[in-house]
Amino acid sequence: MSTETTTAAPDESQTDVSSDNDEDTITTLKDQAPAFECYITETATVNVSKSMNLDPVEGRIFEDDTYSRPHWDTVSVEDYYCSHCREEFETEEEAKSHLKRQYYRWRAKYQLPGIPGSTTEEVEGTLTVDDELEEFDVDGLPVVGATNSSRSAAVVRDGVSGLIATSRRAYSIPENFEFDDWEPLDDGQLTTPDGAPRLKKRLLKKAIDYLSTSYNQPYDPENYTLYDRGNSVFLLVANGEAIVIAPTVTKSSS
Structure with a gap:
């Protein structure tokens, strides 16, 4: 028993668009991004x-x-x-x-632009700390941590509870690095009487970036708490880690 298959001849009245489609290519994220090289x-x-x-x-x-x-x-x-x-x-x-x-x-x-929830904010630089831990003093409290090269910030490995206990107030930070209109730094309690910020926004953003689980992405502000310790260092806590940040030195505070 045999089976015959009949193929109909193409309709010449129809326009052949296959050549145009062959020229169209779609560039995907996989094509644009280099391989993930860490192992x-x-x-x-x-x-x-x-x-x-x-x-x-x-x-x-x-x-x-x-x-x-x-x-x-x-x-x-x-x-x-x-x-x-x-x-x-x-x-x-x-x-x-x-x-x-x-x-x-x-x-x-290598996120494609326009993905809902992605941010256009770019953190200027990254926070890099020394490999070696050292013990330093914060208002009489012993703290162990790793400092950055300018010693304006340090990742705290021991002594966080004491810093939190001696803080004056705590702040919830805004979403997506939106500090331009953040009340505490906009003539609020994180500013000096002349309106100057007591904390550098750039350094705060770098500290948030360091503690976040993803780089340059909207973070969950509910996981972050900024502790104000008066004229002393600030303390940023999130995701089980903590960073002390030196206050801004101004003429009014010196």
Whole structure:
């Protein structure tokens, strides 16, 4: 039993638009963005073994040619290393946090314009702190943290509770870096009597950027609290981390 398939001849009266469509290409985000290059290499040690025996007849010692399979229950990770950023981490959690942070920055940087919820605000520069931790004093309170090169800000690793307890007031920050019309910095309590800001907006934005889980993206302001400590440093807390920010020095405050 055979089956015949009949193909109808094309209608010459119809316009052939296939050539025009072939020329149309759609550039996607995947085509525009470079590959995400961060990856973590784990360096670890593991025990292996091989046997060594003595032949009781000949009195000759012999041993296995190779070691046995690794004893995986003895694995001990020594460090985690991002081969792209050339950063080393002591724990798995730190390595995972690095990957997530870098991924969110990569994704946000190559977002297509016009996506609902995206921001046009650009943070000028990034907050970079030293690798070494140091202990410093804030109004008699011992604090451990990592400072930036100008020592105008520091990521606090120990002593946050004392700084919060001695603060005068707390502020919820606005959405999407919208500080131009923010009342506390617009002749409010975060300004001096002559109207000068007691806190640099640029430095505050960089601190928010550092504590956010994504770069240059609308953050959730409910996760952030800015603590005012009078003439002392400010404290920004979010996502389980904290940053102290030096106040602005003006003629009226000196």
